[in-house]
Amino acid sequence: MRAVHTAEVGSAHGGAGSGPWILGVRHHGPGSARAVRAALDAQRPRAVLIEGPPEADALVALAADEEMRPPVALLAHVVDEPGRSAFWPFAEFSPEWVAVNWALEHGVPVRFIDLPAAHSLAMRAEEEKEEEREREKEGPAGWEGESGAEGEPGAGGQSGDGGEPGDGGEPGAAGGPGAEGGPAADPDAESAADPDAEPAADPSAEVLRVDPIAVLAETAGYDDPERWWEDVVEYRGQTADALAPFAALAEAMGALREVYGAGGHDRDLVREAYMRLQMRVAAKEFGPEYAVVCGAWHVPALREKTTVTADRALLKGLPKAKVDMTWVPWTHRRLARASGYGAGIDSPGWYAHLFAAPDRPVERWLTKVAGLLRDEDRLVSSAHVIEAVRLAETLAVMRGRPLPGLSETTDAVRAVFCDGSDVPLSLIHDRLIVGDVLGEVPSAAPAVPLQRDLTRIQKSLRLKPEALERELELDLRQANDAERSRLLHRLRLLGIGWGEPAAATRGSTGTFRESWRLRWEPELSVRVAEAGIWGTTVLGAATAKAESDAVGAAALADVTALAERCLLAALPDALPVVMRVLADRAALDADVGHLAQALPALVRSLRYGDVRGTDTGALTEVAAGLAERVFVGLAPACAGLDADGAAEMRTHVDAVHGAVGLLDDERHAKATGPDTAGATATDTAATLPPSATDGIRPRWYTVLHTLGTRDTVPGVIRGRAVRLLLDEGELSQDEAGRLMGLALSVGTPPAEAAAWIDGFVGGGSGGMLLVHDERLLGLVDAWLTSVPATAFTDVLPLLRRTFSAYEPGVRRTLGELVRRGPAAQPAATAAVGVPGFADALDEERAAAVLPVVRLLLGLDASPEDSDALAEAAG
């Protein structure tokens, strides 16, 4: 084929001289792509010029590589700042991609003729500095909201990572949407025929920009520009004259530009000047027989007759930056707008289908949908497909469209396949209309910036990737170690499992110490390349990934765990998103169990945050709110549980109790000063006097009171609540004794009573507690001795069940304690008023025993003794 074509090139246009052919397209338009291929096949130009950064010229050969699989994107980034970057995505159905491939197949040179990325990235940097200055005038409050709004994968705004430790020091860099920002900043990803609206760097200044397609659609009486474009361009069959569609479109665009000029896209003029210069160079080299593939919007400008000097003048004094370029894998999801990609297409999967389907696109599409639904075990027969096709076609007729489009087929799918439900439809949208396609890039492509960023950080932190496994102990109080820990946590978030947290080898549980097991496997490099879609710096990518994970998280506990990881990895920008998701989930999750599960991780994060000096104000609020909801919902949720549910709820109660202690300390520490924050949790939770609380703790006690006294609550939880209150000194022993008596009285079913005892003193530590806490032992003892003989046999097996869970040593000590009684424990005098034990030795009664002891020992009985003996005997 190739030989034939190249041979014909010269003759085919011998006399025509109709070149150059300027083919105005819509980026990512399958119809445009097909038309471009037809036009190229018909005209066979000697060179193909494409709107794109000329730095990519060197990489273009890779497009024909066997390993190259679209969607892929050209990525340009400033050499020293990987965060400063822009993407030019190509899908299989992108006209540019088709043109590149056609040229490579036919051995025709390809040139990218847009303004070099070296200029455009530098220009953005300058604009951004301007904005920053503006913004500083307005006050610093502005940037936070914007960076939140921009939260999208690859919004590589975080130029500060590593380079400027501490980050966030450059509000402009982080906040300027579309500044150096990832995909959104790509000027050529427009859905419309390239108005090159840089995604609203500053909405107020850019409102005047024109969407040419929208104007044309409105003129034609369509309310949806996309639909108009599809009807007019994408769905039109092949015409005899391959160039006719381009001529018509160029004419329309010419009319538009006459009215609107540059339409608010000021940089377009510069870009078009550059393109014209490149066209002149091409004309010199190849003669007039070359083709230009560019956004339709530019066509009139490229046709314009201008002087070289005028064009040069426009290009004078452009800023320049050193830029590297490479291919990166892209995904359909990235092409879709839904992923936060400011400019893209709604339905890459549908377009890919339109482009790939040789004929009968609707029938093929609906068959595909049916296949997907069948895989998901939905009953869809061929009869369904037939009916859906008929409905889609009738709908198209009724709506006056030339062919059923995506909306008609979707309506048909909903009515025929899905029983009118939108649930399976969202699956179809996700899998087919958007699609899961992931591009591939040959290994020969230059390294992705994320890898470079990682290498740079590894060097600066002196943390070499080694294949040999090794342990790493980090002291988070040291700046370097803290940075290392953040890096490892960020990489884990990105799925790059270089370091895994290990149990601390020194047995230290201090929060300032971390142990890692490091091992660099070769496939981690692949992981880094894959993670490249999330951003160009480790920080940016981790932030984007965390945000995406938060939105997709299934359970509330997952989100709190993620929040914890965000803090560990120091991702302040991701935190607001995670917090928002968390707040939403917490508000909607009615299951107290979930809330209770989520609370400890959240409270733990608060502590870590303190150690690492991150601001956790927002987190504290969410945690307090979560605790509040648990308090409100816990008592009703405990009613009417079965044994298993009760056991599970008991662990929740314990977890919440621990968390409340921590949370309260945290709030207290915040109020009094940072010094006390380092105190370990477990001691304070048990010993902190209730006077130190500021609200949360008393409310928790109220909840525990409710749990402890409500009859509908299972025994195990009631016992647990009473025990916790007793531990906290919130319940007098008398009251606890009364509650215990109540719970263990004859009227209570035996199983319930056993559960209560289990909750009260059960669990691993219950035995030790009884050993060490005279009061508790006293309570149990008092109750046990008061059990009537008839009931005792009923209670015995239940008690055995609880006490047999203790370790043998504990059991024996307990037994000895009970046998020895209080006399054996002089230290126990402190335990005032324990029922069953006197405050101190009762001298009188002790003396009464003496004569008998003497008698037994064979000692002489003194007269007083015999009196006493007589008294005792009497």
Next chain:
Amino acid sequence: MTVLDNETVRPAAEVLRAHAEDAFADELAALAAADDRPRPARWRLSPWAVATYLLGGTLPDGTVITPKYVGPRRIVEVAVTTLATDRALLLLGVPGTAKTWVSEHLAAAVSGDSTLLVQGTAGTPEEAIRYGWNYAQLLAHGPSRDALVPSPVMRAMAEGMTARVEELTRIPADVQDTLITILSEKTLPIPELGQEVQAVRGFNLIATANDRDRGVNELSSALRRRFNTVVLPLPESVDAEVDIVARRVDQLGRSLDLPPGPDGIDEIRRVVTVFRELRDGITADGRTKVKSPSGTLSTAEAISVVTGGLALAAHFGDGVLRAGDIAAGILGAVVRDPAADRVIWKEYLEAVVRERDGWKDFYRACREVSG
């Protein structure tokens, strides 16, 4: 219509509720006159005109067509298109989403007759869908077409009209399945006579079913396959819902001779806002999450709350619809489960209503009735 019906026919103004084709006869006539698009066999209007009849619009000659259904255009288009193919239409939705209303108007616009109706109940017999017998005739003269009492579906088949089945999922499964032959073979055999009734072109069937009732008598997949399903959603925006409620309250109020209150629209907006917020679980400003009660809180319920309030104001109040008149109605609609819903309602009152500007009177009225 049978002879009996003819005797009881009254002028449209006299009956409590006129059929759609009578109430909107003028609009249908104007549409038919203006409609120059191709019509399927035995359709009174083209599909386009049917959609216009439902969604409203202005004809070239200036006739204004009032919207019968306020909602996504897509839904009506799919519904009408379905009727134009030979597939039957199943309208699904939670109670109060205008399923019956849409089906009546569709039938009126397509066939000019919305009365070929089978009401689905737990006791709907097979005869209601196929045919019954006039036993006096049967005994006197033996089985013949004269002794046969056709069902609305059978008549629709014979005459090429649109039949309607209400609450399809309430009909016992074995009775439902008699529809399968009708919908797939388009024929109704009469084995007693060795005859059959074949559907003529123009015949189609609109069924409605309640989303929440699905469990009652789930359609068999064989029957489900014969239907295109359209789910009627709850109104999208407050304004749309206020519009629907106001429109219907006005129509209902007129037939009940209730005076419309001058401040009515504000109270309607309040009712709709409360219903929407509780239904969606989030306040209108998107700032506060609230819990949703167990009731559906559909638009139809909002309509009845407002109509009830109007009646209350007209007969026991000063004729002006005030917060107190609707408070009791709202309470009744929201609190369906006395335990859980009451808590939700109180939470909502305290957290949302109390704080809202200009809602003091409403808050007080609600507190009063809530106790």
